[in-house]
Amino acid sequence: xxxxxxxxxxxxxxxxxxxxxxxxxxxxxxxxxxxxxxxxxxxxxxxxxxxxxxxxxxxxxxxxxxxxxxxxxxxxxxxxxxxxxxxxxxxxxxxxxxxxxxxxxxxxxxxxxxxxxxxxxxxxxxxxxxxxxxxxxxxxxxxxxxxxxxxxxxxxxxxxxxxxxxxxxxxxxxxxxxxxxxxxxxxxxxxxxxxxxxxxxxxxxxxxxxxxxxxxxxxxxxxxxxxxxxxxxxxxxxxxxxxxxxxxxxxxxxxxxxxxxxxxxxxxxxxxxxxxxxxxxxxxxxxxxxxxxxxxxxxxxxxxxxxxxxxxxxxxxxxxxxxxxxxxxxxxxxxxxxxxxxxxxxxxxxxxxxxxxxxxxxxxxxxxxxxxxxxxxxxxxxxxxxxxxxxxxxxxxxxxxxxxxxxxxxxxxxxxxxxxxxxxxxxxxxxxxxxxxxxxxxxxxxxxxxxxxxxxxxxxxxxxxxxxxxxxxxxxxxxxxxxxxxxxxxxxxxx
Amino acid sequence: xxxxxxxxxxxxxxxxxxxxxxxxxxxxxxxxxxxxxxxxxxxxxxxxxxxxxxxxxxxxxxxxxxxxxxxxxxxxxxxxxxxxxxxxxxxxxxxxxxxxxxxxxxxxxxxxxxxxxxxxxxxxxxxxxxxxxxxxxxxxxxxxxxxxxxxxxxxxxxxxxxxxxxxxxxxxxxxxxxxxxxxxxxxxxxxxxxxxxxxxxxxxxxxxxxxxxxxxxxxxxxxxxxxxxxxxxxxxxxxxxxxxxxxxxxxxxxxxxxxxxxxxxxxxxxxxxxxxxxxxxxxxxxxxxxxxxxxxxxxxxxxxxxxxxxxxxxxxxxxxxxxxxxxxxxxxxxxxxxxxxxxxxxxxxxxxxxxxxxxxxxxxxxxxxxxxxxxxxxxxxxxxxxxxxxxxxxxxxxxxxxxxxxxxxxxxxxxxxxxxxxxxxxxxxxxxxxxxxxxxxxxxxxxxxxxxxxxxxxxxxxxxxxxxxxxxxxxxxxxxxxxxxxxx
Ligand SMILES: Cc1cc2nc3c(=O)[nH]c(=O)nc-3n(C[C@H](O)[C@H](O)[C@H](O)COP(=O)(O)OP(=O)(O)OC[C@H]3O[C@@H](n4cnc5c(N)ncnc54)[C@H](O)[C@@H]3O)c2cc1C
Numbered sequence: 001x002x003x004x005x006x007x008x009x010x011x012x013x014x015x016x017x018x019x020x021x022x023x024x025x026x027x028x029x030x031x032x033x034x035x036x037x038x039x040x041x042x043x044x045x046x047x048x049x050x051x052x053x054x055x056x057x058x059x060x061x062x063x064x065x066x067x068x069x070x071x072x073x074x075x076x077x078x079x080x081x082x083x084x085x086x087x088x089x090x091x092x093x094x095x096x097x098x099x100x101x102x103x104x105x106x107x108x109x110x111x112x113x114x115x116x117x118x119x120x121x122x123x124x125x126x127x128x129x130x131x132x133x134x135x136x137x138x139x140x141x142x143x144x145x146x147x148x149x150x151x152x153x154x155x156x157x158x159x160x161x162x163x164x165x166x167x168x169x170x171x172x173x174x175x176x177x178x179x180x181x182x183x184x185x186x187x188x189x190x191x192x193x194x195x196x197x198x199x200x201x202x203x204x205x206x207x208x209x210x211x212x213x214x215x216x217x218x219x220x221x222x223x224x225x226x227x228x229x230x231x232x233x234x235x236x237x238x239x240x241x242x243x244x245x246x247x248x249x250x251x252x253x254x255x256x257x258x259x260x261x262x263x264x265x266x267x268x269x270x271x272x273x274x275x276x277x278x279x280x281x282x283x284x285x286x287x288x289x290x291x292x293x294x295x296x297x298x299x300x301x302x303x304x305x306x307x308x309x310x311x312x313x314x315x316x317x318x319x320x321x322x323x324x325x326x327x328x329x330x331x332x333x334x335x336x337x338x339x340x341x342x343x344x345x346x347x348x349x350x351x352x353x354x355x356x357x358x359x360x361x362x363x364x365x366x367x368x369x370x371x372x373x374x375x376x377x378x379x380x381x382x383x384x385x386x387x388x389x390x391x392x393x394x395x396x397x398x399x400x401x402x403x404x405x406x407x408x409x410x411x412x413x414x415x416x417x418x419x420x421x422x423x424x425x426x427x428x429x430x431x432x433x434x435x436x437x438x439x440x441x442x443x444x445x446x447x448x449x450x451x452x453x454x455x456x457x458x459x460x461x462x463x464x465x466x467x468x469x470x471x472x473x474x475x476x477x478x479x480x481x482x483x484x485x486x487x488x489x490x491x492x493x494x495x
Numbered sequence: 496x497x498x499x500x501x502x503x504x505x506x507x508x509x510x511x512x513x514x515x516x517x518x519x520x521x522x523x524x525x526x527x528x529x530x531x532x533x534x535x536x537x538x539x540x541x542x543x544x545x546x547x548x549x550x551x552x553x554x555x556x557x558x559x560x561x562x563x564x565x566x567x568x569x570x571x572x573x574x575x576x577x578x579x580x581x582x583x584x585x586x587x588x589x590x591x592x593x594x595x596x597x598x599x600x601x602x603x604x605x606x607x608x609x610x611x612x613x614x615x616x617x618x619x620x621x622x623x624x625x626x627x628x629x630x631x632x633x634x635x636x637x638x639x640x641x642x643x644x645x646x647x648x649x650x651x652x653x654x655x656x657x658x659x660x661x662x663x664x665x666x667x668x669x670x671x672x673x674x675x676x677x678x679x680x681x682x683x684x685x686x687x688x689x690x691x692x693x694x695x696x697x698x699x700x701x702x703x704x705x706x707x708x709x710x711x712x713x714x715x716x717x718x719x720x721x722x723x724x725x726x727x728x729x730x731x732x733x734x735x736x737x738x739x740x741x742x743x744x745x746x747x748x749x750x751x752x753x754x755x756x757x758x759x760x761x762x763x764x765x766x767x768x769x770x771x772x773x774x775x776x777x778x779x780x781x782x783x784x785x786x787x788x789x790x791x792x793x794x795x796x797x798x799x800x801x802x803x804x805x806x807x808x809x810x811x812x813x814x815x816x817x818x819x820x821x822x823x824x825x826x827x828x829x830x831x832x833x834x835x836x837x838x839x840x841x842x843x844x845x846x847x848x849x850x851x852x853x854x855x856x857x858x859x860x861x862x863x864x865x866x867x868x869x870x871x872x873x874x875x876x877x878x879x880x881x882x883x884x885x886x887x888x889x890x891x892x893x894x895x896x897x898x899x900x901x902x903x904x905x906x907x908x909x910x911x912x913x914x915x916x917x918x919x920x921x922x923x924x925x926x927x928x929x930x931x932x933x934x935x936x937x938x939x940x941x942x943x944x945x946x947x948x949x950x951x952x953x954x955x956x957x958x959x960x961x962x963x964x965x966x967x968x969x970x971x972x973x974x975x976x977x978x979x980x981x982x983x
Contacts, residue, residue, distance in 0.1 A: 092866070094745075094749055094866070094867040094868065095866040095867055095901070095902050095903065096753065096900070096901050096902050097902050144652045144653070146696055147696075147702055148652050148653040151899075151902060157962075161958060161961070161962075162958065163958050163959065163962055164956070164958065164959075165959075166940070166942070167864065167940035167942070169955070169956035169958060169959045170935070170940060170941075170952070170955035170956045170959075171935070171938045171939070171940045171955075172938075173865075173866060173869075173938060173940060175864070175865075175866050175902055175903045176654065176864050176899075176902075176903050176940060176942060178642070178654050178655075178705065178708075178709065178942060179642075179709055179940070179941075179942030179943060179944075180709075180940075180941060180942055180943070180944050180952055180953055180956065180959065180981075181709050181710060181711070181943075181944065181953070181959075181963060181981045181982070182705065182706045182707065182708065182709045182710040182714060182963060182966065183654075183655070183705035183706070183708060183709060184705075184706075184959065184962055184963065184966075185702065185705050186701055186702045186703055186704070186705030186706040187701065187706070187962070187966065209899070209900070209902055210902075211900075212753045212754055212755075256800075259599075259726055259799065259800070260799060260800065260801050261755065261799075308754050308813065309809070309812075309813050311809035311812055311813065312809055312810075312813065314809070315802065315805055315806060315809050318801075318802060318805070319801040319802065322801055322802075323801075374694065374696060375675050375693070375694035375696065376598070376675060376690060376691060376693050376694055378598075378689065379688065379689045379690050379691075382689065413652050416599060416693070416723060417693065417694050447679075448679045449679075450688050451678075451679050451680025451684040451685050451687070451688040451690065452679075452688055452690060453675070453679075453690075454677070454678065454679060454697070454698050454699075463679075466678050466679035466680070467677045467678035467679055467698045468670070468671050468672045468673075468677040468678055468698060469669075469671075470671075470677055470697075470698040470699055470701075470703075471699075473671065473701075473703075473969070474699055474701060476969045477701065477966070477969065480965040480966070480968070480969060481962075481965065
């Protein structure tokens with residue numbers, strides 16, 4: 001046990017002996033770091049008491065909602081495991097928001113919502129992750145992403161104060177998280193780490209914005225894991241994968257699809273990622289990649305049409321056909337098969353996960369190298385495309401895993417914005433890792449020198465001065481809201 | 496205290512005034528806040544001059560009151576809240592730096608009004624998500640900073656929309672840019688690289704622009720803003736739906752927005768629609784008002800690049816099944832008011848005189864956010880308060896704007912009065928104070944507190960005040976930016 005019995009007892013007094021553990025044999029199941037104790041608060045009061053105690057005793061704490069990410073874990077810290085706070089508190093259909101606690105997963109929330117003809121934004125990390133945290137995912141084109149889906153929030157600050165943002169603070173209503181006056185959602189959205197996650201303090205409840213769902217109340221499945229699938233593609237739904245002769249043509253199509261507001265989901269998975277989504281195992285996945293590679297003409301994306309009426313469906317399809325034909329797109333025959341289309345549909349909407357494509361070809365626990373950049377999609381494509389060319393050169397020399405030098409991305413909010421990502425895994429070559437780290441540094445420096453975006457992988461002291469000195473302002477916010485340094489923020493996922 | 500010659504050195508002689516008639520015009524507005532004369536009115540021309548002025552204000556502990564829109568002002572936020580203040584009038588900063596169809600974005604300085612920016616973006620084939628008939632002199636940047644509601648809720652993904660990025664001189668005198676604009680590189684270098692200041696997020700994981708919106712100039716002075724724009728439709732077909740039952744119109748607007756069928760979508764009562772549409776005063780106004788049903792929902796269908804007629808046509812069909820279910824009817828005209836004519840007005844700033852001033856010369860606005868289930872009770876509460884104050888409830892204009900893709904409603908009461916009549920001023924001022932308290936008790940959320948009720952509103956949420964004070968101490972530690980406003 002890292003904590004002294006007296007200190008341990010103080011935390012135990014808050015949550016009860018059933019809900020604390022500091023056993024050295026159990027702690028590694030949470031994290032490889034040396035955690036002081038894991039505590040399982042049941043409500044906001046307990047969270048606040050834990051945070052206040054941490055401040056008093058000068059012990060650092062960190063929080064896990066669904067724990068998919070490896071949070072920062074300083075030795076001896078208190079780890080708040082939020083699994084007892086697992087309630088959907090309210091689903092307001094008329095005003096289209098749901099209030100959830102941190103251990104509610106996107107899958108659970110979405111299942112309840114679909115019964116009511118509603119849907120939520122889901123992070124690309126998967127529907128098994130908490131619904132409460134900001135991020136980007138497969139349905140961003142029509143559901144938006146990032147902190148733009150959070151409304152009212154209850155936040156235990158790093159110092160242990162309870163802040164109820166927006167309407168919640170004065171009227172107990174969840175529909176708005178901004179005001180009175182300036183919106184403190186700016187602060188809660190994160191401080192310091194430069195990662196797109198809530199950080200610092202503990203979000204104990206949040207209202208998430210909801211969207212219309214034109215599909216069935218529940219998807220009917222057939223088969224058994226891992227060979228299961230939707231029984232059928234619902235009426236007024238259609239799934240396709242289009243490939244294009246070039247990246248500019250693909251982006252042109254993406255932009256027109258967003259502008260014409262016809263699409264429910266658009267995800268620019270490359271062939272390998274598509275294969276990961278539709279293959280139940282590794283052997284098949286490699287076979288499918290080979291088949292798909294023969295059929296595609298270049299980069300592409302899958303789309304899900306989900307219309308609210310037969311007339312809308314007809315219109316959406318007609319516009320889609322026109323855009324695809326204008327931009328030289330070609331539909332992948334394999335995905336036109338309703339069985340395969342159904343797999344893409346359920347992965348895109350219900351599972352919404354990039355676990356397979358992110359992890360399958362990577363050693364377990366392997367570090368991810370690359371970039372995920374949110375913002376102005378055309379300018380980011382240009383930057384990542386150049387990085388992909390440099391990646392291809394290294395692959396040719398055997399210095400990186402051969403995935404064809406691909407990257408991927410997708411449009412957000414009617415293609416107003418978008419996300420672009422590139423990964424690069426090492427090969428067995430002894431110099432591979434060094435080459436990839438060098439590639440990463442070169443790409444980051446290009447972003448800075450060419451005035452494209454504030455890159456990850458470079459020290460904040462290098463990036464910050466070029467970016468409105470935001471590191472200094474972030475530090476000031478951190479000092480104001482985290483005066484004792486007790487909250488532990490997450491180092492960048494990629495860094 | 497500022498010395499005039501120092502100011503002249505920074506902005507030039509003709510841009511500094513201490514002439515009493517000019518100072519007088521900045522000392523009051525149509526709100527009920529106390530009259531207070533500034534010491535100077537300065538018209539800076541660029542960010543560099545603003546930064547120098549803010550630094551000087553820090554050295555001399557001089558309050559600065561930024562103003563972007565031209566007169567008339569309504570909310571008291573641009574009237575000095577403390578003595579010895581200097582007004583920074585930014586209305587002369589009129590550059591439109593970008594109108595960009597491909598990226599659907601525009602960028603302009605704070606002096607640019609809706610009247611100026613609307614045609615400039617339309618020339619490119621894009622348009623702004625406009626507030627309802629802003630006055631001609633209203634600054635676009637000012638409107639964005641105030642989180643004013645917009646008439647196309649379907650395109651408002653977040654309450655901060657359509658603001659993209661901000662260029663700021665914060666209270667310390669330092670330059671700061673929010674979102675994608677933050678860097679790397681200067682704005683010009685970013686343009687050269689193809690970057691257009693569109694993404695609002697960051698830098699880092701903080702959403703900085705949120706801290707400057709709703710701040711009434713107390714955190715920083717915006718020197719420009721970039722604005723997300725939408726595509727100009729190739730075809731539009733607007734409709735009116737009248738009803739004595741406002742709940743039915745809430746239900747209809749919910750589905751219109753939820754299914755993303757319409758662009759412009761808002762509800763007015765007969766008083767406000769008459770105030771907007773009447774041509775001959777007062778006879779037209781009374782006639783229209785009495786001929787109209789109590790509540791009117793306005794919505795507009797649009798077609799874009801691809802098969803616009805078909806788009807509008809299937810939507811009309813889908814809406815028909817909604818209106819049948821809800822037992823309301825969409826029409827092209829109601830009581831002689833044509834939906835097309837209203838649409839034309841909604842695409843532009845208000846004609847002169849500003850529509851809120853036409854009836855009696857002045858309007859006091861009470862506005863807040865709420866949700867569908869609460870609104871009917873809040874409308875009743877306002878009527879009760881009007882009756883108590885002997886103000887004819889039927890004279891109050893009501894504007895209800897669904898927002899953020901249907902997750903909230905902006906509800907606004909326009910209380911018209913004669914600014915020359917001390918008794919009416921007194922009556923409306925008292926009504927405003929009493930109604931604000933009563934509405935708050937019934938769950939109205941005053942997210943943008945202005946004027947005399949500010950303290951009562953802010954005091955409902957002590958934790959937020961404490962947190963806001965921490966932010967204020969970072970960006971404006973000497974409290975030189977618009978002191979006396981909000982909780983600062
Ligand atoms: C393989 C992989 C793929 C991913 N793909 C995407 C993607 O496509 N899009 C995307 O947006 N993200 C992606 N992510 C990151 C992802 O957003 C998060 O992992 C996920 O959404 C959060 O759920 P979690 O289970 O990881 O949360 P946790 O691991 O519980 O927490 C994640 C972080 O948030 C903090 N946190 C957790 N709960 C709270 C709380 N209640 N209050 C305050 N702070 C809290 C934690 O301390 C931790 O730092 C990916 C991550 C991985 C590992």
